[in-house]
Amino acid sequence: MSxxxxxxxERKTYLQKMRIHRVVVLLTxxxxxxxxxxxxxxxxxxxxxxxxxxxxPSRVLAAIIRxxxxxxxxxxxxxxxxxxxxxxxxxTGGGFLCAVLLWWSRFLHEISEPYLVVxxxxxxxxxxxxxxxxxxxGSAPIIGMALLISIIVTIISLVSGFQDxxxxxxxxxxxxxxxxxxxxTKVVLPSSLPTLISTxxxxxxxxxxxxxxxxxxxxxxxxxxxxxxxxxxxxxxxVMLSIIILAAMAAIIYFGVSFVEKKLLRWQK
Amino acid sequence: xxxxxxxxxxxxxxxxSPSEETEAISDVSLGLTQGEFVSIVGPSGxxxxxxxxxxxxxxKPTRGSVRLQRPAGxxxxxDYLLEWRTIRQNCLLGPELQKHNMKxxxxxxxxxxxxxxxxxxxxxxxxxxxxxxxxxxALIRTLALKPDVLLLDEPFSALDYQTRLAVVDEVWTILRKxxxxxxxxxxxxxxxxxxxxxxxxxxxxxxxxxVIYQVRLSTAGLPLQRRQDENFRKYFDAIWKELxxxxxxx
Ligand SMILES: Nc1ncnc2c1ncn2[C@@H]1O[C@H](COP(=O)(O)OP(=O)(O)OP(=O)(O)O)[C@@H](O)[C@H]1O
Ligand SMILES: [Mg+2]
Numbered sequence: 001m002s003x004x005x006x007x008x009x010e011r012k013t014y015l016q017k018m019r020i021h022r023v024v025v026l027l028t029x030x031x032x033x034x035x036x037x038x039x040x041x042x043x044x045x046x047x048x049x050x051x052x053x054x055x056x057p058s059r060v061l062a063a064i065i066r067x068x069x070x071x072x073x074x075x076x077x078x079x080x081x082x083x084x085x086x087x088x089x090x091x092t093g094g095g096f097l098c099a100v101l102l103w104w105s106r107f108l109h110e111i112s113e114p115y116l117v118v119x120x121x122x123x124x125x126x127x128x129x130x131x132x133x134x135x136x137x138g139s140a141p142i143i144g145m146a147l148l149i150s151i152i153v154t155i156i157s158l159v160s161g162f163q164d165x166x167x168x169x170x171x172x173x174x175x176x177x178x179x180x181x182x183x184x185t186k187v188v189l190p191s192s193l194p195t196l197i198s199t200x201x202x203x204x205x206x207x208x209x210x211x212x213x214x215x216x217x218x219x220x221x222x223x224x225x226x227x228x229x230x231x232x233x234x235x236x237x238x239v240m241l242s243i244i245i246l247a248a249m250a251a252i253i254y255f256g257v258s259f260v261e262k263k264l265l266r267w268q269k
Numbered sequence: 270x271x272x273x274x275x276x277x278x279x280x281x282x283x284x285x286s287p288s289e290e291t292e293a294i295s296d297v298s299l300g301l302t303q304g305e306f307v308s309i310v311g312p313s314g315x316x317x318x319x320x321x322x323x324x325x326x327x328x329k330p331t332r333g334s335v336r337l338q339r340p341a342g343x344x345x346x347x348d349y350l351l352e353w354r355t356i357r358q359n360c361l362l363g364p365e366l367q368k369h370n371m372k373x374x375x376x377x378x379x380x381x382x383x384x385x386x387x388x389x390x391x392x393x394x395x396x397x398x399x400x401x402x403x404x405x406x407a408l409i410r411t412l413a414l415k416p417d418v419l420l421l422d423e424p425f426s427a428l429d430y431q432t433r434l435a436v437v438d439e440v441w442t443i444l445r446k447x448x449x450x451x452x453x454x455x456x457x458x459x460x461x462x463x464x465x466x467x468x469x470x471x472x473x474x475x476x477x478x479x480v481i482y483q484v485r486l487s488t489a490g491l492p493l494q495r496r497q498d499e500n501f502r503k504y505f506d507a508i509w510k511e512l513x514x515x516x517x518x519x
Contacts, residue, residue, distance in 0.1 A: 168345055175325050175343035176363045176414070186366070190353050 055236040060244065063237040077245060079222040080211055083139055084249075087146020088207040092200065094147065095154025102155070103162040103188065104180065116156055124149045124210070128217045142214030142222070149210035150203040157202070161195030162188050197261045204253050212246070273300035273336070274450050275324065275418050280333035281475075282319055293319045294330070295475035301450050303417070308453045308461035310508065311471030317454045320476065321420045324452065342416035346423045348407035350395035356406050357382065357391040363414040374413060381409045385443060401432045401439070408440055412447060419444065421453045425460070437464065438491045458512070462504045463492035470511045480511055 007015075037057045043049045044056035051059065067073035102109040127148060131141035165188050173183050189196075215224025223242040230238030282294040293316035301307055311317050322328040324335055325343045342363075350359045357378060364374035382388045385405055395403055404424060411419060424440070425433045441464050444451055455461050461468045468482045488498040495501065 166349070168347070169349050169351070171327065172343070172345060172349045173362075173366065174327055176366045177340065178366045182366055186362070187351065190351065193353075 052234070053236055055240045059237045060240045063235075063241050067241070076221055076223055076226050076242075077249075079139075079219075080208075080215070080224065081249070083142050083211045083214070083222065084146060084204075084208050086139075086143045087210055088150065088204050090143065091147040091150035091207055091210075092154055092203045095151045095199075095203070096158060098151070098155045099158035099162060100184070102159045103184070109159065116152060120152045120156060125213050125217075128214065131214075132218050137218045141218055142211055145214035145217075146207040146210030149213070150206040153206065154199055154203045157195065157199045158192070161192040161199070164195070165191050193264055197257065197264065200260075201254070201257050204257060205250065208246070208250065208253070272302055274303045274305075274338065275299075275301040275341070275452070276336040277320075277324070278334050278336065280320070280323060280330045280335070282316065282323060282328070283331045284319075292475040294323075295477050296333075297471075297476060297478055298333075299469065299478065301418075301452065303450055304448050305467070306444070306451045306453070306465045307467045307469060308455055308465040309469045309471060310455060310458060310461050310512065311476060312473045312512065313456075315471050315474045316476035317471065318422055321422050321452065321454060324418075325420055337418060339417055340414075341418040341420050342411035342414060344407060344411050344419065344421045344424045347427050348395075348403045350403055350406060350410075352395055355392050355394060356387060356398070359395065359406060360410045360413050362410055367414070369414075377415075378409065378413050381412055385409060385439075399432075400428050401436045404428065404436055405439060405443075408443060412443075412449075416449070418450045418452070421451065423454055423456065426456065434493055438493050441492050458505055458508050459496060459501075460492070462501060462508070463495045468504070468508060470508055482508065 040049075040054075041057045044051040044054060064073065067076075102112060124145065128141070128145060131144045131148075135141040135144055169187050169191070170183055173187055178186065211222070212224040212227075215222040216228055219225040223246055226242045227239050230236065230242065277297055277299045280294055280297045282292075284291040284293055297320065299307075309317055309320070319328065321343065323330045324337070325341050326335075327343075350356070351362070354362075357375075360378045360382065361371070361374055364371060364378075379388070379391065382391050385408075387402065387406060387409065390398055390402065390406075395406070398406065404427075407424075425436055428436055437460060453461070453464060462484055465484055468484060470479045470481070471477065472479045482504060484504060486495050486498040486500055488495050
């Protein structure tokens with residue numbers, strides 16, 4: 001409705017101003033990043049800081065090139081991505097199924113409440129050694145850690161999202177003779193879509209946290225492994241490199257979820 | 270006594286909750302003939318919505334029974350259009366849930382949208398419609414299942430006064446044209462008189478039928494015109510008195 005025939009002069013100046021504003025924000029953000037890298041590099045060169053323990057951008061770049069040439073960069077990144085993927089799928093998928101079950105049965109929900117509260121507060125990393133004993137020292141305990149760390153939060157926030165649905169909307173469906181399954185698929189699920197997506201955002205991040213924690217405890221490859229290894233042999237270039245790649249992964253995940261959000265919530269605007 | 274399309278037979282309802290027992294309705298009997306328009310007025314919280322829930326079958330009465338040939342259509346205080354569905358998809362909700370033939374249902378809904386001036390908004394989302402249009406869409410959603418009886422629970426209270434007067438005329442016209450039997454719950458005495466054949470006044474909780482007025486106005490026409498009738502004031506004052514509304518200051 002805003003895109004009427006001819007925008008007024010005021011509208012044009014306003015839009016112009018907004019464009020300039022966006023560009024200024026973006027440029028400033030970029031400058032901060034560049035300034036940070038530059039200061040880091042120069043300070044290390046001038047020995048204001050010790051590059052042996054802080055590393056420096058040029059060394060990180062060199063390390064990346066080295067790992068790229070021997071191919072191990074992709075091995076570590078790939079291992080972490082695959083573990084995060086499975087941790088996320090199992091944690092979020094399992095959490096979703098549990099949440100549906102708890103919405104379906106008030107009885108089950110009542111029963112499980114204290115367990116959920118305690119499990120939620122428990123630091124999952126404490127279970128790491130148990131996972132290693134039970135699941136061995138391959139990828140399984142790492143995926144298990146990612147699952148554990150995301151599933152409880154997923155269950156709790158999804159159940160409360162499901163239960164937040166306006167009871168009068170449910171009453172409307174009941175007046176049409178809807179079954180419980182229909183109430184779930186036609187009203188509860190679509191109205192919880194915003195909750196679902198914000199849960200997704202949290203749990204995908206938590207899966208990555210779980211994977212790195214798991215790799216700290218037990219692993220032969222992955223970015224978490226690279227961080228631990230790098231710090232043990234005092235190759236801080238490796239540590240910094242892994243952290244930078246993790247930041248890039250987090251950014252990609254964030255934009256991925258935002259993209260899905262835009263697609264799914266078109267009706268909201 | 271068999272000509273009734275809806276018959277409430279000595280309905281009583283008591284809600285149980287952990288802290289207390291609430292008697293909402295006490296021995297209400299009422300019969301409506303085909304095509305009759307009955308309004309229910311009563312003090313806040315006296316059990317009006319409960320009564321409609323019982324007629325619709327959403328709540329089982331503690332005592333008494335309801336006789337209905339086919340399930341009634343229910344229209345709530347707010348339109349509750351689902352934001353993620355277009356107007357047409359919203360109107361098709363009932364047939365979809367009851368797994369009716371969707372092609373027939375769609376033809377009928379399109380016909381209703383056309384007749385009642387929403388055809389060009391059929392593919393719009395609810396947020397693109399005004400309050401009055403949304404309420405009309407909600408009415409069409411209720412009509413899509415072709416119920417004989419409609420239950421309206423304060424369907425106009427979310428609208429501003431200007432829109433409300435217009436929507437009352439619209440809805441009334443639609444319901445008359447479709448020859449529905451209607452039970453309307455409202456807080457607005459003038460609205461009740463202007464729309465109805467009979468006005469039922471309920472007592473404070475637990476709801477009992479206090480008195481029933483047969484509305485006889487000489488003015489035919491839309492509710493807004495009926496408000497001008499010479500006898501309108503008379504009914505208004507009588508019902509006002511029955512409702513025993515005290516305005517407490519301070
Ligand atoms: N599910 C329920 N459980 C317990 N008590 C209830 C329940 N639903 C309604 N009540 C109680 O029953 C009484 C009647 O409620 P009801 O909603 O039918 O009144 P109402 O006349 O529609 O009120 P209003 O004028 O506010 O719309 C109220 O005291 C309410 O607190
Ligand atoms: Mg009510």
